[in-house]
Amino acid sequence: RHKFWETQPVGQFKDIGDTSLPEGPIEPPTPISEVKQEPYNLPNLYEWVTCDIDSEEMCAEVYNLLTNNYVEDDENMFRFNYSKEFLRWALRPPGYFKSWHIGVRVKSSKKLVAFITGVPARIRVRDNVVTMAEVNFLCVHKKLRSKRLAPVMIKEVTRRVHLENIWQAAYTAGVVLPTPVSTCQYWHRSLNPKKLIDVGFSRLGARMTMSRTIKLYKLPESTVTPGFRKMEPHDVPAVTRLLREYLSQFAIAPDFDENDVEHWLLPKENVVDSFLVASPETHEITDFCSFYTLPSSILGNPNYSTLKAAYSYYNVSTKTPLLQLMNDALIVAKQKDFDVFNALDVMQNESFLKELKFGPGDGKLHYYLYNYRIRQAVLASELGLVLL
Ligand code: MYA
Ligand code: JJ1
Structure with a gap:
């Protein structure tokens, strides 16, 4: 059912109700030297770009991608329209990493067609304070949907988060994935x-x-x-x-x-x-x-x-x-x-x-x-x- 999410260290549907499983990290951290050093492969027409959200030009490209392709309601009557100032605020909290602001461009035209971000945060889960990435603004251009680009983007942000020795993340979505904590x-x-x-x-x-x-x-x-x-x-x-x-x-x-x-x-x-x-x-x-x-x-x-x-x-x-x-x-x-x-x-x-x-x-x-x-x-x- 979830060909990608079944491969990831997240709570799986089959494990719901299994009280023998311990609360906490699903897999242990690995040495940073063992984290893949090169970006994941994209389909040949596309390339990775690290987005400099400080740059007015880059910020405008991200803004335009999201304005035209980000989250809509179930009847496609409304679409989130995060402002540039909001995006700058959301993406540059204390200790942020520029390398976690990830875009995908078409090689030939340089058009920005996909985006995903992380920002660092300390999140307490019951008694444990855990350094995490908050992942947000995952977006694939409407014309490039259902081509399995999202899993590559998620793997790439995961890799870049791991390179900072961070091993957990928090995120929200309107869709049901394996498996909601709430x-x-x-x-x-x-x-x-x-x-x-x-x-x-x-x-x-x-x-x-x-x-x-x-x-x-x-x-x-x-x-x-x-x-x-x-x-x-x-x-x-x-x-x-x-x-x-x-x-x-x-x-x-x-x-x-x-x-x-x-x-x-x-x-x-x-x-x-x-x-x-x-x-x-x-x-x-x-x-x-x-x-x-x-x-x-x-x-x-x-x-x-x-x-x-x-x-x-x-x-x-x-x-x-x-x-x-x-x-x-x-x-x-x-x-x-x-x-x-x-x-x-x-x-x-x-x-x-x-x-x-x-x-x-x-x-x-x-x-x-x-x-x-x-x-x-x-x-x-x-x-x-x-x-x-
Ligand atoms: S939530 C907001 C998400 N954005 C939108 O809804 C905007 C409009 N939609 C789009 O741009 C596309 O439809 C997206 C999917 C990009 C969402 N979160 O490429 P595909 C899985 C996670 O063929 P597309 C936000 O920003 C789907 O179940 N996974 O599909 C938080 C399937 O996997 P599987 C999602 O429609 C993001 C696979 O992708 C989501 O072209 C948190 C299909 O890929 C979703 N919202 O593109 C990301 N939607 O087969 C996770 C679909 O297994 C972060 N999918 O079911 C995880 C932590 C990473 C860091 C870890 C650090 C340690
Ligand atoms: O805004 C939302 N729904 C509205 C509009 C519905 C239009 C038709 N689909 C709604 N309106 C009713 C309001 C009414 C006011 C008087 C009192 C009774 C109620 O329900 C919904 C939320 O309800 N928004 C969306 O669907 C947008 C997507 C939400 C999921 C987003 C997740 C992505 C974020 C990741 O970071």
Whole structure:
């Protein structure tokens, strides 16, 4: 069934329920000198390229490939449209390796036709902090699909990760592969219901009119929590402490230090937004919320070309109820003109989704680990990890 994945060190379907298998690495590391030193062979017309995402020209090529060929919904109405600034952010975290930003070109025309990336991350799985690659942005041009290019790309990124003495990876996908460590549901909160309905992202509910729908999703003009403000650079140490403590309760979560928090959570215009609650008296930071900006192209609509979506990222509540904190996040997202606020049912998100009028989407997201066995799939609510 899975000619490629059956050959890889990942949990296999046949092993589900086998409690004799130990949790942890599936195969041991090998000496770096034994890692294949040359790239895998591509079909003759193609060549590998290491993408310099700092270069405006290269970044534009990657952006164009993804804009035209990356992930779509099941009815091909929307396609993720990661911005160049977002790609630069996603691909250059602390300690990143340029060699993990891998493209494939047509030799003759130099056209970029495929892409895959890794970035390093420390991820805690229960009690063990493991250095991993987070693999993302796997994309093969539409005209080159089903030619088994993806397995070569995955093997090549694996080889380059091994060369850095890293032996595990984490990744997410909308498709079922051997074998998910967890499966999450997407939820959507309408901010601009008229546009969402006009473009086919959502539908008028039964016995609902447009004006009743608009009223249903109305939000206050401004946030309600005293001390709610944008995160600033001087907040990095306090946010790191708050987030580390919060994430410690989940089975799988990133092990963020201050450098990671500075990179992943300090606000970056049109890329990531972060807010916190500072006690008006003590200035103590008690709560935190964040979301990232990922628009989708609207395919074939005469009136609209882009859906502006915010995606829930990391949220921590210790004093402000999570429901109120997230309602404030919705209010700022609305102020910033987002059309929809998306969230997965990870961490404690279930506690606010229904009450804040999110509805379940038609998409699921499966989480995977490479070369790390989990005895039993974890619940979405035990996941403390959000990939981009
Ligand atoms: S998830 C986002 C993936 N991208 C898209 O969905 C964009 C639109 N689609 C495409 O560009 C193509 O359809 C892709 C497949 C490139 C996805 N993850 O070349 P093929 C397996 C893993 O003939 P194509 C993301 O970016 C498939 O089961 N495997 O197929 C995370 C089959 O294998 P098997 C996938 O359609 C990526 C084989 O590929 C995926 O032309 C994490 C078919 O190859 C998928 N999303 O191309 C990658 N889709 O026969 C793994 C299909 O066995 C990283 N396949 O079933 C692993 C860790 C590596 C590092 C390890 C370090 C230690
Ligand atoms: O966005 C998604 N679905 C939308 C649009 C559906 C359009 C028709 N297929 C959706 N809308 C309903 C919203 C409605 C609002 C009011 C309340 C009730 C709900 O369901 C889905 C997620 O649900 N997105 C996708 O399918 C995109 C792909 C998701 C998997 C991506 C994995 C790749 C990432 C790897 O890093």
